[in-house]
Amino acid sequence: MTAAVSFKQVSRHFGSVRAVDAVDLDIVPGEFFAMLGPSGSGKTTCLRLIAGFEQPTAGSISIFGERAEGVPPYRRNVNTVFQDYALFPHLNVLDNVAYGLMVKGVGKAERLKAAEEALSLVRLPGYGARRPGQLSGGQRQRVALARALVNQPKVLLLDEPLGALDLKLRENMQEELKSLQKVLGITFVFVTHDQGEALSMADRVAVFNDGRIMQVGTPEDIYQRPKTRFVADFVGSSNVLPPDFVQRYAGQHRWGSLRPESIRVSTATSGDGVAARLVGTNYLGATTRLALDADGLRLHAMVPAGTALPAEGEAVMLTFNRDSLHLMDEPA
């Protein structure tokens, strides 16, 4: 099967900065693909390489089997929802949405009808006559989405589209984007630095760091079985355990990761487990995050709200299932 987007050893260097460095990537048609990473990790540059705003320094990109290098953005069947939405302030909402069809020469009646349909799709019917300046952030986001979708792209690129929305709106939009993608069957490529967003929405996630892909996999893979210390730490702030520690409990001299929610904390002073001292608590609502010091090793544990907690500074015993200790590929 032809990949929707395929990167072969793609690099994009800005002077001495390797924004994207020898990346190999295959995005399956119809999947919801997230590019996750901290800022400056190269995920947005990758998106811009697909959109055509950047050209690779080396390597080749193909979109549904067609070579993409040298093809300008306006000749790619790919559309983008920009981080700041980039709506045209001098056009009303309907003309904004119809813009792509207008420049392609679609007749006025036809393109306005299509634009109206796209607005209904994003649940903004009847907003066509308003100006972008009269809309709320969430509404502008939907207009930007409609404006991209009206062109029926083969791949829809979303550049941190939920970054400017408040929490409640963001959660709603996450669900909506997900169901929209299911209905339309278009390949979505989504850039975010929010690991929760990536895990909850994507079919597959690529974790970026320093211009390279650290790991590609399903959200569960990434979360449960991180390959490197970076992935373990960045996705869900796992406890990264040094090889010496792991050897004691798993018998292998390798780096390990342990989810904070897999650690049980008890006030027992003897028996099996890791002796530690409680150094801090963070109340998070549904859970409480405990900072622990196990003989110089800083660990975090997540316990459900309502659990009786030892006082700060008290000695505790940590236990976990051997199964939940994940051994990473990274060389010790």
Place this chain on the structure above:
Amino acid sequence: MRSDRGQSAPLGLKIAAGCGLLFLHLPILLIFVYAFTTEEKSFVWPPPGLTLQWFAVTWNRPDVWEALSLSVRVAAISTAIALVLGTLCAAAVSQTRFFGREAISLLVILPIALPGIITGIALRSAFSLADIPFSFWTIVLGHATFCVVVVYNNAVARFRRTSGSMIEASMDLGADGFQTFRHVVLPNIATALLAGGMLAFALSFDEVIVTTFTAGQQQTVPIWMLEELIRPRQRPVTNVVAMVVVLVTLLPILFAYYLTRDGDQIAGSGK
């Protein structure tokens, strides 16, 4: 520092401000009054009588029409040149990063910061070095040097307020460079260009110093007026022309001011 709203200024300050304004603008009103005087050899206050005959006289003087037509043509063409060059330069400086960007920005603004006499002398010696005879086009060239600045300044300010991703969005939606310019860039900078263009026109219309260095025997309106003051003949004609010049330059400036006054929010920014 800003004084509180609604609080009235002290009386002394009001009088001082009034006097200042009168000092600035009374002479202009006097020029208007002299356009109606019956005395033609010298300016006498108060005017011995009022008449409208100088309007007719001015209308029938071919030299006035020649000067006016030359000024209008020079201003129109230098403004047109400035619009093209100023916009292109502003686009380059504000949309891209390249080596020497700040230097170019400074060099473009320099002609208006330099005394006109320097620009004039420089152009004059350049023209004679290159063996270019003085003509309509040398005046236009001289005026274009400072007209470009005005357009550039207006356009660059607007470009800064226009979100760069708007252009990318247009390309992304299938518009090529020309379509993007036509449908997105131009509508967003149009009022800035209109304002800049009108200011440039007004500047060119009453320019004296650079013109004296770059014109041959031809007379633009301001030059013609200087000549008239030296050779007194039907003096109030000068005042009639002055009134026209004030109107021709003041109206565009006022209009330009209204066009660029509003719109502090960044165009195209979603947040």
